[in-house]
Amino acid sequence: MTSETEPPRFSHAQIRTIMLGVTLALFLASLDQTIVATALPAIAQDLGGWDQIAWVVTAYLIASTVTTPIYGRLSDLFGRRPVLLVSVSIFVTGALLAALAPTMGWLIAARLVQGLGGGGLRSVAIAVVSDILPPRERGKYQGYLSTTFATANVVGPVLGGVLSDSLSWHWIFWINLPLGALAFSMTWYQLRRLPRPTRKPVIDWLGAALILAATTPLLLGISAVQRTGSWTSPQTLTGLAVGAVFLVALVLWELRAREPMLPMRLFANAIFAYASVVTLLTSIVMIALILIIPLHYQLLAGLAPGAAGIRLIAMTLGTVTGSFVAGQLITRTGRTWIFPVIGCACGTAGCVLLALLGLGHAMAVDLGVTLLLGLSFGGQMSPLTVTIQNALEPRDAGVGLSCMMFFRLMGGAFGTAGLIAVLVDQLGGGLALFQPGLRAAMPVAELRAMGTLLTSAFAHVYWVSAGIMAMATLAACAIRELPLRGK
Structure with a gap:
């Protein structure tokens, strides 16, 4: 972040509060990539659309992945706090829409919204540590975040199965509401002390569009491999080829952009x-x-x-x-x-x-x-x-x-x-x-x-x-x- 003032010092109690909030945010984003896996049969049985069931996972994966670098750059330009709070709000809104989904199409769209928020939770949560701690002190706290990421990957399928069996599949989304509200409130006050960038931000909209245009087809091509078991299927080759073309265009543009979304430096x-x-x-x-x-x-x-x-x-x-x-x-x-x-x-x-x-x-x-x-x-x-x-x-x-x-x-x-x-x-x-x-x-x-x-x-x-x-x-x-x- 760019600021002319000395960064504020945080007490151990304040650091614990902030870290608990960002850890919870990271856990929510990582958990929702895996928690639906074991609930997919129950979801398809309730809503129908067995031929679309894979998109419940894929929509979140693509949206949260392709927006991750964009959120990181926006947090450099506008500050961590506003971007993180917006991300939490979008994520919780998507969870609410998913819990209320009456059709498979609705659920897939809601998961897309959730993913748009999840990308910000992941990237900004990690960046906050660099704002509140010097590098020598970051190791143990980054250890907590890395542990959270790894744990969510394994706990997600188990928790999804338990909730869908004992309650209903809707609860794998309902639980995000109180947890998201808690993450929002815990970071709302303390992160106000972080310095804000002093210069007027310049947003590289074309760079952001090219990031989306390059990574989305790549992920669609990878998803086709999982469905077909082949790297040479038409869906796979088309996705990888289109993604590669836009990736080249992204690099060429970012090399000349005044304020690149993804700095090649x-x-x-x-x-x-x-x-x-x-x-x-x-x-x-x-x-x-x-x-x-x-x-x-x-x-x-x-x-x-x-x-x-x-x-x-x-x-x-x-x-x-x-x-x-x-x-x-x-x-x-x-x-x-x-x-x-x-x-x-x-x-x-x-x-x-x-x-x-x-x-x-x-x-x-x-x-x-x-x-x-x-x-x-x-x-x-x-x-x-x-x-x-x-x-x-x-x-x-x-x-x-x-x-x-x-x-x-x-x-x-x-x-x-x-x-x-x-x-x-x-x-x-x-x-x-x-x-x-x-x-x-x-x-x-x-x-x-x-x-x-x-x-x-x-x-x-x-x-x-x-x-x-x-x-x-x-x-x-x-x-x-x-x-x-x-x-």
């Missing part, structure tokens, strides 16, 4: 560029494995969905623990470089162990490997955030952090589509294994052959994941460490 900063690459590659593997590992447990070990979900808890706890511990160590030592390097290296080792050992054997082995993966992912989230904050000028803090979140979301989308497509491609004729009824009717010899095919297919996915994490390790080694400012 960010990518001239080697620290920001390498940290973004690490974020993208790590997210590709992390989000995909959250879906693939439970599938592995169910198809090869024969575990029920609930039991498979329980075994994933180790990975969740590892992510939370790794993020928290890394954040605390950053504050104590003032060092950030070593954590992404160790995290990516451990992630590579974890994927190699999965490829060699598989899952579904001794519980101690399963929990140990998934715990290692969780620690590796969590141990680099907050360090990368602090690294980017410390490397950028204050005027670019909001847009820089929102770009990091954008790469994290895009990585998750590409990873989910890409690695599941790899799995499906490796299975080939073994797709019947996804249908329990057909598996039960197979002869024993055929089931054993299919089991061998499954083992090979999952191992191939884990080897690909290990390769991606190895590239992330090399990128992490290239990040130059800057001393963290203490004031």
Whole structure:
């Protein structure tokens, strides 16, 4: 943010209040991307429109992802507080409309509105930390935010299933109203002390339009991969091609814009560029494995969905623990470089162990490997955030952090589509294994052959994941460490 005055100092009590509010905002935005997954059958049964049900998830994903960098830049221009409060208001309005939805079309439109607010909650919540704390003190608080993001990814499907079964699917949206109101009120007063930009903001409307025009087709193309299982389907190729054309146009325009919405100078900063690459590659593997590992447990070990979900808890706890511990160590030592390097290296080792050992054997082995993966992912989230904050000028803090979140979301989308497509491609004729009824009717010899095919297919996915994490390790080694400012 641009201000000629000395930034205000906040007491520990004020920081706790602000952090609780922005953590709640980030949790709401991240939770609503996953909470509807287990409620989709109940929603389709009530509203109809089975052929449109995927758009309940896709509409939110696209809207919240494509607006993330735009909100970050707007918060640099107008201040964090007004942009965050507007985002909360839009998000809660979308949740209210979704809870009242009488038709599938209405619900999809409401989820689009929710996503428009969710993009601001994600990007601005992280940027607020850079306004209230010096870099040396940000590690432990960014650890809390990274933990929140990781937890919401795993808790969402469980909470959605519980609410839709015990109450109704409407409640997965109703709960956002009191929580959103609480986040609004908790940040309303304290954030008034943040300095506002003193110069008149100039908005790059064409840049914002090109961001939307580039990222929306890309995400639609990725969604087509998940639906068709093919990277060569007409929907996929069209989306990726259109997105690539507008991406080139975006770069060319932002290089000449007077006040670019997405400043290209960010990518001239080697620290920001390498940290973004690490974020993208790590997210590709992390989000995909959250879906693939439970599938592995169910198809090869024969575990029920609930039991498979329980075994994933180790990975969740590892992510939370790794993020928290890394954040605390950053504050104590003032060092950030070593954590992404160790995290990516451990992630590579974890994927190699999965490829060699598989899952579904001794519980101690399963929990140990998934715990290692969780620690590796969590141990680099907050360090990368602090690294980017410390490397950028204050005027670019909001847009820089929102770009990091954008790469994290895009990585998750590409990873989910890409690695599941790899799995499906490796299975080939073994797709019947996804249908329990057909598996039960197979002869024993055929089931054993299919089991061998499954083992090979999952191992191939884990080897690909290990390769991606190895590239992330090399990128992490290239990040130059800057001393963290203490004031």
